[in-house]
Amino acid sequence: MVYLKKSALLSFVLTIGLLSTSCGMSVKGINKFQPNVIPLSQEIDLGRKFSKEVEKEVKLMRLRVLNDYIDSLGQSLAKNSDLNTIPYHFKVINGKQINAFALPGGYIYVYRGLIEAVDSESELAGVLAHEIGHVAARHGTEQMTRQLGFSILASILLGNNPSQLEILAARLFGTAGLLAYSRSNEAEADRLGVRYLYKTGYNPEGMGEFFERLQALHKDKPNILEKFFATHPPLSNRLEAVKAEMAKIPPEEIKESIKNSPEFSMVKVLFNKE
Ligand code: ZN
Secondary structure (H helix, E strand, O other): OOOOOOHHHHHHHHHHHOOOOOEEEEEEOOOOOOOOOOOOOOHHHHHHHHHHHHHHHOOOOHHHHHHHHHOOOOOOOOHHHHOOOOEEEEEOOOOOOOEEEEEEEOEEEEHHHHHHHHOHHHHHHHHHHHHHHHOOOOOOOOOHHHHHHHHHHHHOOOOOHHHHHHHHHHHHHHOOOOOOOHHHHHHHHHHHHHHHHHHHHOHHHHHHHHHHHHHHHHHOOOHHHHHHHHHHOOOOHHHHHHHHHOOOOHHHHHHHOEEOOHHHHHHHHHHHOO
């Protein structure tokens, strides 16, 4: 979750307000009964514009081996997701925070601090798989549909006054934060993440192990996890839900799956050198 300048958010929100209201595509099995008026092609376009705004606010890592590594790990997981027909983009932010986030349309960012904090590739894959879950389930545009549906309705009630719409949009998104997903979105992203890990051949226990690591870290260094806890449900609830999802996978298959790779060890060595 990042906080953008109000003006950037406002222009982004207003662009969406002008979009056609034809029905957005739903992904098989995971968007049932979730209204989404934004077409997928528009979502990708918005994601690209929004990513440019994000990249004005953050510093990206320029280390080629690291970027290639994150991209190839992310792409392999995205290929096994429910929405594998769109391009995905994975980038590393040079920041100490232990966090990651997804914009609508396949733009996923992970903080360097998170890569430093994980202890295995399956943990890192778990984080990326969770973010891919948000993209595949189209949580961003679902939220916008829900929120803008209300504001557009309100503006109609108020005589379709554009400045009134601006005020409503700013009130809805300016302070609350556009990228704050709901608790049910987070639970769905965890559930999908476990599935994508398993389908890609990763040990799905990585997700639970990462949560346990965060719980321990939170006691030692609460500051670097402040934003993570502000934007995610309690870890104990998530851990239980992830374990329940894992119980559906035959245990003998989990033992055979990937936990680490030479590339992951190389990235770790790179960070330790700095
Ligand atoms: Zn999430």
